[in-house]
Amino acid sequence: MQEQQKMIRLIDVSKNYGSVKALVDINLDVCNHDFVTIVGSSGCGKTTLLKLINGLLLPDKGEILLNGENIKGKDLVSLRRNIGYVIQDIGLFPHMNVKKNIAYVPYIKGYPKTEIEKIVLDAIDVVKLDKDLLNRFPVELSGGQKQRVGIARAIAAQTKILLMDEPFGAVDEITRRKLQDEILDMYHQIGLTIMFVTHDVQEAIKLGTKIVVMDQGKIIQYDRKENVIERPQNTFVKQLLGLSS
């Protein structure tokens, strides 16, 4: 079988905040078109892991490779433009309307106006966001709508990698289920590689092709979803995933 292309690779990565060991010797390979969900107790290092991958934080030790290239010494601003990053408090630009928010990366990259127009319309179509909302400002949107704009912005940036940190944590149950279905549709439509942090184990199981289980800065198990469910590594994994013994 042909070896799958590795999109994200962490080799012996450690990160400390002062005396706090947030990540300890992390090794992780994420292949092209994997949908990796990450679960683990609060404070186990999930957010830190995503921030290292998009260069918001630098590791104290170890190497991070994206699509085979070491990110060390790279221009981190342009690196970030090539990775979609969606967080719970979505970080939309408050002074820009929805359209400008979504168009941000293509605009910065200097795409022609007509092309930007098309990219924005395609992106809102994927996340099922009403065209009438394009002129509104983030403050005039509901939580679910903001979330959709954040995802549309990541789509419009046309990145191959999408990092999501509890993106649906703040929305109600029904909207959350809709957004889950939409993210799955999008994942199947576009050839994306996704890493998705969640506290919701059902969400992790529904969305992921692979699951990472973390505890205290370490990866306890990382495998295809079926394997994690059928062969949990230990009691911690069993309990976290709510699997009976």
Ligand SMILES: Nc1ncnc2c1ncn2[C@@H]1O[C@H](COP(=O)(O)OP(=O)(O)OP(=O)(O)O)[C@@H](O)[C@H]1O
């Ligand atoms: N800027 C910081 N300064 C000091 N310690 C930090 C900082 N950011 C995170 N930490 C600590 O590092 C550890 C990992 O934090 P991180 O945010 O990665 O956890 P997490 O798994 O995302 O948690 P949660 O599920 O609560 O979001 C925690 O112990 C946290 O308190």
Ligand SMILES: [Mg+2]
């Ligand atoms: Mg976090």
